[in-house]
Structure formats: structure tokens, C-alpha cells
Amino acid sequence: LSDDLATLAQLFVDFARVSLLAIGGGSAALPEMHSVVVTDTHWLSDQQFKEIYSLGQVAPGPNMTMVAVIGQHVAGWAGALVALIAFFVPSSLLAFGANRLWRRLEPWPWLESIRQGLAPVAIGLLIAGVWLLARLALEGVPTLAIALVATAILLARHVNPLWLIVAGASVNWLVAG
Amino acid sequence: VLGLGALYVSYANELWMRAVLGGAAAAAVGLLLATALRLGRPQLRRPLDLAILLVTAIAVGEFRLPLVWVVPAVGAVSIWLYRPRPGAKETHP
Numbered sequence: 001l002s003d004d005l006a007t008l009a010q011l012f013v014d015f016a017r018v019s020l021l022a023i024g025g026g027s028a029a030l031p032e033m034h035s036v037v038v039t040d041t042h043w044l045s046d047q048q049f050k051e052i053y054s055l056g057q058v059a060p061g062p063n064m065t066m067v068a069v070i071g072q073h074v075a076g077w078a079g080a081l082v083a084l085i086a087f088f089v090p091s092s093l094l095a096f097g098a099n100r101l102w103r104r105l106e107p108w109p110w111l112e113s114i115r116q117g118l119a120p121v122a123i124g125l126l127i128a129g130v131w132l133l134a135r136l137a138l139e140g141v142p143t144l145a146i147a148l149v150a151t152a153i154l155l156a157r158h159v160n161p162l163w164l165i166v167a168g169a170s171v172n173w174l175v176a177g
Numbered sequence: 178v179l180g181l182g183a184l185y186v187s188y189a190n191e192l193w194m195r196a197v198l199g200g201a202a203a204a205a206v207g208l209l210l211a212t213a214l215r216l217g218r219p220q221l222r223r224p225l226d227l228a229i230l231l232v233t234a235i236a237v238g239e240f241r242l243p244l245v246w247v248v249p250a251v252g253a254v255s256i257w258l259y260r261p262r263p264g265a266k267e268t269h270p
Binding site: 017022023032039052054055069112113116118119125127128132136139142144147149154161165169 | 185193202220239241243252260261
């Protein structure tokens with residue numbers, strides 16, 4: 001039992017830390033998340049990490065609800081619950097607090113510096129997330145083509161991303177399945 | 178999600194499941210890339226921002242440095258580079 005509790009505690013601390021530091025939003029958390037659950041703890045393999053992330057894209061709701069699947073894999077239903085709370089509650093509280101503070105500090109000139117200074121860091125983290133997932137997921141011409149076509153379509157027009165995920169899955173199933 | 182997760186566990190070793198999820202993951206890469214490019218459009222056009230962005234992306238994506246170090250360090254430098262300058266007009270459009 002104490003082993004289980006230790007696992008749950010570690011899950012909570014790691015996931016809360018990742019979500020608090022990933023200032024670019026959910027996908028910016030991917031590299032650190034991967035370090036925790038694959039490299040450090042071996043809770044998941046590269047393959048499982050990639051596949052669970054893809055599942056999260058298909059499921060309704062915020063795409064980082066994938067943390068629940070990881071939590072469940074690691075420590076059952078309690079793990080799923082702990083992972084969700086750790087990933088979403090502390091960072092939401094931080095965002096809420098920061099938002100209120102922000103409005104109070106409005107005239108302070110450093111506020112604009114913080115906004116401008118952190119924007120490229122956030123985008124950099126997002127790019128690092130893309131990079132990591134690309135390394136795990138692009139394993140040949142078909143997958144590379146699917147990724148590039150999906151990028152092009154999304155940049156050209158607003159479509160529901162779910163359709164692109166479904167289309168990518170179908171195409172790859174036809175080609176490789 | 179957890180329903181899909183359960184489904185995944187039962188079929189994870191089937192060949193077709195591999196292909197389906199591989200395709201979904203590839204499309205997800207495209208999705209993320211498009212999101213990053215769209216959100217980052219202003220930053221990708223400014224040399225200073227682009228440099229900060231690349232340092233962050235390489236530190237985290239390639240060298241896998243922990244965010245606990247990268248975010249405060251790069252963030253602090255970046256905020257300092259954008260420090261308020263009395264009298265100076267905003268340099269960026």
C-alpha cells in the first residue's frame with residue numbers, strides 16, 4: 001500500500017510540476033512529460049506514449065486528458081484521478097491568480113515586458129513538443145506525408161482537427177495495416 | 178478518454194491498431210505544427226523572438242533539459258531584453 005501511495009504522490013508532484021512550467025499550454029508539456037513517464041520512471045514505452053497521446057486527440061475534451069490514461073496505466077483509477085487533478089487544478093489556480101494580479105498591475109511597465117518576453121519561450125516549448133512527437137511518430141514516407149498534408153490543410157483553412165486525425169488513421173491503416 | 182484507453186489496452190498488439198494509431202499520431206504532429214506556426218506567427222517574424230524561441234526549443238527538444246531550469250532562465254533573459262526603457266518608443270510594430 002505504501003508503494004501505491006508513493007507512486008500516487010510521485011504522479012501528483014511530477015504532473016503538477018510539468019503543467020505549471022509548460023507555459024505554452026498542453027502540448028508544450030510533452031517533452032517534460034515524456035522525460036518523466038518514459039525516460040525516468042519507465043512507466044510507458046515510447047510507443048505507448050505516442051499512442052496514448054494520439055488517443056487524447058480523438059477523445060472529446062481538452063487534448064491533455066491523455067494524462068488520465070497515463071495515470072490509469074500507472075496506478076489504476078486512483079492514478080487516473082490523481083493525474084487529472086495534478087495536471088489541471090494547480091495550473092488553473094495559477095492562471096486564475098495571475099489573471100487577477102495582472103489586472104491589478106495593469107499600469108506597471110514590466111507587465112508588457114513579461115508578456116513580450118514569455119511569448120517566444122511559450123512558442124519554443126510548443127515547437128519542442130512538435131519535435132518530440134515528430135521523432136516518435138514519423139517513421140516513414142506515409143506518416144511524414146500525413147503530417148505534412150494535415151499541417152497544410154490546417155494552415156489553409158479551419159477544419160475540425162478530429163476529421164484530420166480520423167483521416168490520418170484511415171490512410172495509414174489502408175497503407176500499412 | 179478512459180473508455181478509449183481501455184479499448185486501446187485490449188487491442189494494442191493488433192497490427193491494424195498499430196497502423197490506425199500510427200496514422201493518428203502522424204496527423205497529430207501536423208496538428209501541433211500548424212497550431213505552433215499559427216500561434217507563433219508574430220514571434221517567428223522577429224529575429225530576437227526567433228532566437229529566444231530556438232534556444233528554448235533546442236534546450237528542451239534536443240537536450241531535454243528540465244523545464245525547471247529552462248523556463249526561468251530563458252524567461253528571465255527574455256523579459257530583461259524586453260525591459261521597459263523610459264523614453265524609448267515601442268520598437269516592434
